[in-house]
Amino acid sequence: MNDLTVVIVDDHSIFRSGLRSELDPALRVLGEAATVDEAIAVVVATQPRVVLLDVHLPGGTGGGGAEVIRAAAPLAPSTLFLALSVSDAADDVVTVIRAGARGYITKSASGAEVSEAARRVAGGDAVFSPRLAGFVLDAFGAVAGETAATTDELDRLSAREQEVMRLIARGYAYKEVASALFISPKTVETHVSAVLRKLQLSSRHELTAWATARKLL
Amino acid sequence: MTDLRPTDTRFTGHLVRPRLRIVAGVCAGFARHSGLPVTFVRTVTFVLALCGGAGVLLYGWLWATTPDESADGAAGSAPRRDLLPKAALTGSTVTLPDARTPPGAPSAGATSGPAVGTAGPEAEAGSAEPRRAPVTEILLGLALVGTAGALIANRLGADLPLDAIIPAIVALAGTGLAWRQFAELRSGAGPRSSGMLVRALGALVLVALGILLFFVTSENPNVWTVVVAAMSVLVGVAVVVAPWAVRLTRDLSDERAAREREAGRAEMAAHLHDSVLQTLALIQQKAGPHSDAARLARAQERDLRDWLFTGAANGPVDLAAELRGIATTVERDYAVHVDVVAVGSVDREVPEALLAAAREAILNAARHAGGSVSVYVESSPTAIEVSVTDRGPGFTIGDIPADRMGVRESILARMQRAGGTASVSPGPGGTGTEIRLSLPLDIQEDTP
Numbered sequence: 070m071n072d073l074t075v076v077i078v079d080d081h082s083i084f085r086s087g088l089r090s091e092l093d094p095a096l097r098v099l100g101e102a103a104t105v106d107e108a109i110a111v112v113v114a115t116q117p118r119v120v121l122l123d124v125h126l127p128g129g130t131g132g133g134g135a136e137v138i139r140a141a142a143p144l145a146p147s148t149l150f151l152a153l154s155v156s157d158a159a160d161d162v163v164t165v166i167r168a169g170a171r172g173y174i175t176k177s178a179s180g181a182e183v184s185e186a187a188r189r190v191a192g193g194d195a196v197f198s199p200r201l202a203g204f205v206l207d208a209f210g211a212v213a214g215e216t217a218a219t220t221d222e223l224d225r226l227s228a229r230e231q232e233v234m235r236l237i238a239r240g241y242a243y244k245e246v247a248s249a250l251f252i253s254p255k256t257v258e259t260h261v262s263a264v265l266r267k268l269q270l271s272s273r274h275e276l277t278a279w280a281t282a283r284k285l286l
Numbered sequence: 287m288t289d290l291r292p293t294d295t296r297f298t299g300h301l302v303r304p305r306l307r308i309v310a311g312v313c314a315g316f317a318r319h320s321g322l323p324v325t326f327v328r329t330v331t332f333v334l335a336l337c338g339g340a341g342v343l344l345y346g347w348l349w350a351t352t353p354d355e356s357a358d359g360a361a362g363s364a365p366r367r368d369l370l371p372k373a374a375l376t377g378s379t380v381t382l383p384d385a386r387t388p389p390g391a392p393s394a395g396a397t398s399g400p401a402v403g404t405a406g407p408e409a410e411a412g413s414a415e416p417r418r419a420p421v422t423e424i425l426l427g428l429a430l431v432g433t434a435g436a437l438i439a440n441r442l443g444a445d446l447p448l449d450a451i452i453p454a455i456v457a458l459a460g461t462g463l464a465w466r467q468f469a470e471l472r473s474g475a476g477p478r479s480s481g482m483l484v485r486a487l488g489a490l491v492l493v494a495l496g497i498l499l500f501f502v503t504s505e506n507p508n509v510w511t512v513v514v515a516a517m518s519v520l521v522g523v524a525v526v527v528a529p530w531a532v533r534l535t536r537d538l539s540d541e542r543a544a545r546e547r548e549a550g551r552a553e554m555a556a557h558l559h560d561s562v563l564q565t566l567a568l569i570q571q572k573a574g575p576h577s578d579a580a581r582l583a584r585a586q587e588r589d590l591r592d593w594l595f596t597g598a599a600n601g602p603v604d605l606a607a608e609l610r611g612i613a614t615t616v617e618r619d620y621a622v623h624v625d626v627v628a629v630g631s632v633d634r635e636v637p638e639a640l641l642a643a644a645r646e647a648i649l650n651a652a653r654h655a656g657g658s659v660s661v662y663v664e665s666s667p668t669a670i671e672v673s674v675t676d677r678g679p680g681f682t683i684g685d686i687p688a689d690r691m692g693v694r695e696s697i698l699a700r701m702q703r704a705g706g707t708a709s710v711s712p713g714p715g716g717t718g719t720e721i722r723l724s725l726p727l728d729i730q731e732d733t734p
Binding site for chain 2: 083084087091093125177180199200202203207211214235238240241247248
């Protein structure tokens with residue numbers, strides 16, 4: 070099975086069909102869903118490699134995309150989630166990433182960009198938009214000069230991770246980050262995955278402050 | 287009413303309690319305020335205290351009504367607070383026009399001073415600041431002075447109907463206290479703390495006690511006096527509580543209205559988010575990233591988003607918002623896609639030079655490179671850094687003809703004048719251009 074299998078979850082049928090027609094032909098769309106309950110059913114039934122998941126979804130208990138991830142992930146162990154949203158709001162990002170999404174891109178991204186992001190997620194990498202990188206720098210106190218002393222520290226970024234995040238926030242692609250820092254693209258991906266892990270596991274209160282303030286988590 | 291002019295310069299105007307004090311600074315403050323020797327004031331207070339506790343009552347009242355010297359924030363209420371002790375204690379023969387004048391009009395007291403003799407200082411204070419009429423203080427003052435007077439008279443052997451006077455005084459004091467709480471509540475200055483609740487409850491207890499005493503101490507209690515007493519307590523409590531009840535209902539209706547407005551707004555935001563924003567995202571996706579339709583849709587989306595999610599807060603404009611505004615206008619004029627990522631927050635005025643240089647850099651990228659332009663702002667406590675990255679043909683400072691002022695003058699020289707630096711270097715992966723502006727904030731603070 071060489072094809073990358075995807076499921077598109079979005080409550081707007083126009084958007085689903087639009088995205089479907091724009092996606093790279095190498096991506097095979099297994100199904101679509103419009104609500105939380107539909108999405109869980111489709112993902113569990115088709116076991117796709119990647120789910121393109123809207124953050125805001127009707128149905129379920131009102132938890133949107135994060136609820137889909139929490140409910141479907143245990144039943145579809147090989148499935149990865151890439152969050153799509155019209156919103157760049159910090160609380161949206163935090164909610165889905167902490168629920169387990171491997172990346173976050175905005176809906177205005179072109180079909181090619183979405184395909185590339187899906188492929189990268191399927192390859193085990195994390196997908197960070199510039200805005201997400203900026204948010205990570207903010208939330209981990211990198212601007213205030215906080216730097217992790219050890220590699221296993223969850224609440225702060227290492228100096229290298231900060232450099233990588235800064236360049237991504239500046240709009241650099243992974244390859245460009247690699248050449249700017251004189252490291253291999255694989256190392257960049259390792260750093261990004263490490264940051265994603267911290268984002269998911271860290272207990273820094275800034276990460277959850279937005280979400281809890283709006284009762285999203 | 288002869289000594290109305292503030293000729294005595296020893297009068298300090300406001301009666302405040304100084305820092306150097308033995309108990310609460312009341313005597314020292316009063317002595318300084320009136321020009322009397324401190325020792326004399328203290329002795330009088332002590333003697334009065336021996337007269338059935340009258341001095342203690344007076345002391346307590348002044349303590350409660352006189353602001354602390356250190357509390358500068360109470361300056362606005364100081365004139366109101368200090369005038370009454372003075373007037374009541376001296377039988378309003380020595381009054382201070384300047385203390386009665388509202389703080390905003392310092393000259394009014396001096397100019398109208400001689401003429402006040404006919405109108406009377408009370409009228410002046412009442413007409414100048416009707417809302418500040420110290421009714422509560424007058425009530426309190428009357429109650430306490432009356433108590434003190436009654437006690438002294440009783441001690442001196444006068445036969446006063448104390449069983450009627452004392453309850454009345456207690457009730458008066460309670461009402462005064464209660465209404466004073468209300469005044470603080472209404473002005474919004476009073477802290478909504480438990481202390482206030484305690485004081486309010488104390489006022490209620492006082493009123494109830496006073497009314498009860500009135501009936502209990504009277505002769506020949508029978509069923510009717512008990513019934514009337516109960517009714518009186520209820521009425522008294524109602525009078526005291528009325529301001530709170532009014533305030534509470536008004537607050538409730540205000541809050542409900544605000545909630546309804548907020549709910550309506552949230553509903554509309556949710557609806558627009560689900561429909562219009564999605565459609566705009568779709569247009570951008572379908573039309574290709576650099577087409578006119580995508581550009582328009584993007585600008586519209588940004589406008590709508592600003593209005594939906596930040597429309598309520600019209601606070602100080604920060605650097606990120608300014609840059610986003612610039613990005614929107616640039617996107618309208620050029621076929622370009624500007625992404626602004628902001629990290630950190632600036633809690634001070636953004637230097638105009640930095641903004642102007644950043645605008646020039648974005649415009650430059652839009653004019654010469656097009657495509658997508660990334661703007662990254664990092665505001666740390668010590669410096670602001672802005673980088674503008676494009677993926678155009680790229681250029682170096684050396685390539686620019688000497689007569690082209692755009693980059694050299696508008697960006698580099700401008701940043702230098704503002705105390706910062708600017709650099710032009712090749713963009714990511716050696717393509718395009720990256721302009722970095724950085725401004726240390728310490729320098730900015732020295733030369734505001």
